[in-house]
Structures are given as C-alpha cells and as structure tokens.
Amino acid sequence: MQLPHLRSPAARCALSLALLWSGLFGADALASDKGDGATLVVVLDAGDQQEFASQRTYDALVRELARRGFAATPLETDAMYERTTASRLDAARAAGDSSNIVLVETQARFFAQIAGRYRWTVTAEVTIAPSDEGEPLVRTVEVPVFLLYDHEREAEALAEASVMLARKVGSVARDYRDGER
Amino acid sequence: MRRVALGMFAMVWSSAALAGAPDLAGYFRVAGRPDFQGGDGRLGYWNLYGRLLNESSWALIDLRVPIVEENPGTDDPWTSVNARVEGGSIGASDAGNGRLGNLRLSQVYVKAGNVLGPIEWQFGTMEWYYGDLGLYDVRPASLFNESVGVLGKVDQGRVQAVFGVGDAGYTLRPDAYNPIVTPGGGVRLRLGKLELGAGGQAYYEPKVAGKRTALYSTPDVPYEDFVRGEVMLRWQERNPSLDPSQFPDPLPRSALSWKAVGYLGFGDAGPLVWTNVFASVQRLHPERVRTETFGQQSYDVYVADLTDERTVVTIGQQTQLRLVPDRLDAVWSALYGKHSDGDNGIAVSDDVRWYASTLLRTQLYLTPTVHLLAEGSGAREVSVNGNAFRDRADSVFKSTNGLSDTRGLAFGDDDVRDTWQVKGGVVLNPLGPGVFARPSLRVLYGGQWSSQNNAFGNAFVASLDQNNQFGSVERHWHHIVSFETEVWF
Numbered sequence: 001m002q003l004p005h006l007r008s009p010a011a012r013c014a015l016s017l018a019l020l021w022s023g024l025f026g027a028d029a030l031a032s033d034k035g036d037g038a039t040l041v042v043v044l045d046a047g048d049q050q051e052f053a054s055q056r057t058y059d060a061l062v063r064e065l066a067r068r069g070f071a072a073t074p075l076e077t078d079a080m081y082e083r084t085t086a087s088r089l090d091a092a093r094a095a096g097d098s099s100n101i102v103l104v105e106t107q108a109r110f111f112a113q114i115a116g117r118y119r120w121t122v123t124a125e126v127t128i129a130p131s132d133e134g135e136p137l138v139r140t141v142e143v144p145v146f147l148l149y150d151h152e153r154e155a156e157a158l159a160e161a162s163v164m165l166a167r168k169v170g171s172v173a174r175d176y177r178d179g180e181r
Numbered sequence: 182m183r184r185v186a187l188g189m190f191a192m193v194w195s196s197a198a199l200a201g202a203p204d205l206a207g208y209f210r211v212a213g214r215p216d217f218q219g220g221d222g223r224l225g226y227w228n229l230y231g232r233l234l235n236e237s238s239w240a241l242i243d244l245r246v247p248i249v250e251e252n253p254g255t256d257d258p259w260t261s262v263n264a265r266v267e268g269g270s271i272g273a274s275d276a277g278n279g280r281l282g283n284l285r286l287s288q289v290y291v292k293a294g295n296v297l298g299p300i301e302w303q304f305g306t307m308e309w310y311y312g313d314l315g316l317y318d319v320r321p322a323s324l325f326n327e328s329v330g331v332l333g334k335v336d337q338g339r340v341q342a343v344f345g346v347g348d349a350g351y352t353l354r355p356d357a358y359n360p361i362v363t364p365g366g367g368v369r370l371r372l373g374k375l376e377l378g379a380g381g382q383a384y385y386e387p388k389v390a391g392k393r394t395a396l397y398s399t400p401d402v403p404y405e406d407f408v409r410g411e412v413m414l415r416w417q418e419r420n421p422s423l424d425p426s427q428f429p430d431p432l433p434r435s436a437l438s439w440k441a442v443g444y445l446g447f448g449d450a451g452p453l454v455w456t457n458v459f460a461s462v463q464r465l466h467p468e469r470v471r472t473e474t475f476g477q478q479s480y481d482v483y484v485a486d487l488t489d490e491r492t493v494v495t496i497g498q499q500t501q502l503r504l505v506p507d508r509l510d511a512v513w514s515a516l517y518g519k520h521s522d523g524d525n526g527i528a529v530s531d532d533v534r535w536y537a538s539t540l541l542r543t544q545l546y547l548t549p550t551v552h553l554l555a556e557g558s559g560a561r562e563v564s565v566n567g568n569a570f571r572d573r574a575d576s577v578f579k580s581t582n583g584l585s586d587t588r589g590l591a592f593g594d595d596d597v598r599d600t601w602q603v604k605g606g607v608v609l610n611p612l613g614p615g616v617f618a619r620p621s622l623r624v625l626y627g628g629q630w631s632s633q634n635n636a637f638g639n640a641f642v643a644s645l646d647q648n649n650q651f652g653s654v655e656r657h658w659h660h661i662v663s664f665e666t667e668v669w670f
Binding site: 045046047048049107109111112113114115116117119121142144146148149150151163164 | 204206208241243245251253254255263265267308309310311312313314315318320341369371376446455457501612613617619669670
C-alpha cells in the first residue's frame, strides 16, 4: 500500500519518528492495568511531620509495579500519619480494597554540599504484604540524590529519588511475587 | 601527610562499628577525546566557555559516617564525620594516568547537632556556598573554602545563618605557613519563591617579626623592576658601591584582605524552575615572596606591598527552564569577572583583565532515557594593560604597542580574545529526563572558533625561529569528539 501524501522523504521520516516516539513512550502506559491489585502508600517522615509523596513518585512507582505485575492504586488516608509501620499497614488494609499492600516509608537525610550540589540520602523501608493477615516482606533500600538548590529539602529529595526508588521497590515486589518473604 | 590521612581513615572505619551505616557519595567525570588537531582533549582553554568539553577528568569520593544518627524531630544529640578525597586524574584519560599523587584529602569535618542550642556545629574544613553555577562549575558566593576551623549553622526556616572562624594559612601559604585568621558569616532569607543572601569573610595575617615564613615587604622596590624580575639588578645599578649582602632587609607586614558575597534566588513560576544570581567582591590576600637570580645567586624579594591591591569582582547567574515538561529543558547562564590591581598599571597580567560569557544548554528528551543535547557559548576576554593574545601563527611574542620588543611587558598582537563554542550530541540518561540528571553517558561533538591562534591546550612549538623544525600552524577552529560519562552517586 502506498499513501499518496507520504511520497516525500520528509513525510516518511516524520511518520517514522512519530511511530518510534509513540512506541517508546507508550509501552509503560499499556502495562499499568495488568496484574494483581495493590494498595500503594508512600509516606515521607520529615522530622516530626509526615507527608505523602509527590505525584511524580507515585507515577514512577505505579509504572514500575505494573512492570512487576501489580496494578497499584495510590492511597492517601489520614491514618498514614500514624508513626509505626504496623499501624500504617493496618490503616492501609482497612482503607484499601486490593489484595496486596505496598507501603513505602521514606526518610531523606542531608549528606553534604559536594562540588556545587546538595547530596541527600533517601532511605525507604518497603513493606509488601497481603491485605489479609499474611506475612509481609520487608526490605530497606537507599537512594542517593543530588539536588541543585538549597531550598530543596526532604520532599524534593524524595521526588528526585523517584525513578531509582521505584526500581528498587520493583525488585522487592519481584521477590515478593516469587515468594521470598 | 600520608600517615595522617591513613590514620583519619582508620579512625573513621573503626568508629563505624559503633555507628549507623557509613554512606558513600561520589562524583566521576571521565572522557575519551582523541584530538586530531593536536590538542590535549579539551575544546578550549577553560570553563569560561562552559564546563562541558572544557574540563578533563575528575574523581571524588566522600565518606560520611553517622557516629550517632540524627533523630529528626527530637533534640537528641547527633554527630557525624565526613571525609573527601578528590583530584583531577583517572587512568588512561589524562596525563596523570590516575596516579594517586593527583588526589588529595580535601575535606574532613565532624558535624554535631543538638549539643549547644539550635546550632549545627562543624569542626574541621569549612567549605560553604550559597549555590552553584553548574554550567560553568563556578561558585562565586562561597565562604571559608580555604579554611579549617569551626562553623556554626542555624536554619530556622525563613532565616538561615552561618558563621565561623578558621585558619587559611596552609591553603594560602602551603610552603611557608603563617596563620591567616578567617572570621566571617552569612545569612540567607527565604521569602517564599524569593531568596536573598549576603555574607562576608576577612583574612587577617598578623605581623610576626623574625619568622622567616611570615609576611614581609622589601622596601623601595619599583613595580617595573619587580615585574621584570630585575629588582637586584637595578638596585645594584643604583648602588654600585654596595655589596649585594647590603640589599635592604625586608620589613614585617600584617595583612587584612576580605571577601563579600551576595545572592538572589527566585523561581517556581511557569517554565522558570529557578534562577540563581551570585556576586562576589574579593580583595586578594598579598603574596609573600619572589625569588630572583642575579650574578648566579638567588635573592628573595618580599612582595607584600606590591601585591596587596588586587581585587576580583565576579557576577554570575544561572536560569533553569522547563520549556516542555519531560520533553525539553533549557539552562541559560552568564558570567562576568573583573580583575584589577592597583599596583600594576604597566604589565599584562591575569590580575588586570575582564571577561564576560554567556551560554545556553538545551536538552531534548527523545525518550525518557535517550536525549539530545545542544549547547552554545560566547565569551570575550579583555586584557586591560595591553596585548595578551597571539592571533596569528607569526604574531609577535613579547611586545610593546604591538611591535616586537624583547623587553616589552605585553604579549602578542591583540588585547581581546573572542571565543565561540557549539556542542551537541546524544545523551543516555538511565535515570530519566533532566539536564542535571546523572549518570549521563554522552557522545558529543564540540566546535570552537577563537580569535586567538590555537586557543586550546596543545604541545605545538610556538616559535618563529628559523630552526623550528615543526613549523607554526595557524588554526582558529577546533573540533573534538568526546565519548564521556559523568556520574554522581
């Protein structure tokens, strides 16, 4: 088949680039609906305050969990302002309706000014558990983060850590799926 | 020195058994840049044209051991130690070939909090800055870079203050220590999306009569004799009946130099992510001694009075723009510097010049991990005291008013160097979009046009001698291809 308006080399190149672009960017979006359900909660413990993660962090985690076979649904509930993992897990179990809970409790600590940047370390305790009373899988992961500006603090550090954090949480999810608890 | 370094590392690692987990940070920049035009692998002379392709290898490891972990939200005392090793050489990528002698233990400090009020104390090295011009790798608004001592920091949300006092003697006088006390401080106000900051630092070197490595000045030395290295020769001409041993004794001096810095930051509005503007004015600390040879004897000329009027003004800005979210980012930066020397009205020098530069980097994200980078820069450097640059292969060397003069205090045939650079290529960023996201794996082309002949590090024979076997080459364009990576962790 030959489309008359694609006879010119420029038009063919443009169509090829568009197809390549859509193929490269579309892959993750297709996968997010697949897999077991999981209620996803990400909490940032910043001093004596608790915050939920940014949309950027949730998006990265949802994409990565989809890659690992979990259809994750972010959950934000006031119960997450509890301080202990057990109470947060209980709150997620009560509020979510998925068959699994993915609880990511994060802290960001300043490391040093290094060569013009602000080095932070984001530490996350990842707990994945069945929504019934089954045994959870708990792992601690760390992500180094370099921020550009002094006014960027814990929340920005967590946002900047999103991609690496998602990949590490994904590895935990893979182990959980493989039955390693 | 090595024993001290090893001892500190041993101390760090032995205490680690009682502490939280040690945390390691680092930075590496390594490139392969085969240069077919005879250069050393850098596109231009220095990072005034942007750090990209103008800087060579760098390796940095920073170790942090939390001896007592900070417990956020409590007033429990905490303490940690940081130690940093860094240097400009990596095996196979530069002339240093990664030899450890090119590295140094540049930072060691212990921090402690909740031990005396709301102040975070830092004892040891004291480097602190308001921010960074990342595209230039320049930090004009920095304090205490040269000092070791005590730094206190208070951060109360809207107001951040830093104050300290240290000793910069070993940094400014590495081979001839004399104490140089550096009190100073700064404040930063955070007013929502606007930040203001100001600070300053003094350098006081006391007069220490009788100490060989203290600050002195040889009296009655004309600046021209000093800059020509002819102080003894001219003194002997003026005093033919005197013996060189009767050359005037140096007089002890004290010195007070200073640095003032300012900062303005704003952003988070539309496509503007953030703009940082930095300014600094610094009166450089006087130098100590120059050694001259006269009649096959070496003589020390103490130069405190001849080098105590040097001032450096630096102003720079960097603006980060998110033009199309997750598709196209840009960073625009500019830098201006003016170096003046009240003592020197006659000789070409790096202390008497000004420069201005601007550069723009754009990064297009074809996919989250495959990007296209494009950067362009333009810069002008002006020598205030006359010609400083050779524009042609047959330009004069030492000169006066553009004419060859073996006793001239100028150099070459131009007092201006204009430099234009373009850089571009493919960037692989495993961690996704971001101009400053690292690691970056890059294949880049760089092109430079400079008004100066062969304006890049090279090993050409720059001679008009008829016995020059290699000849002289005139070249204003310089091209390089770079296979490089840069990583923070």
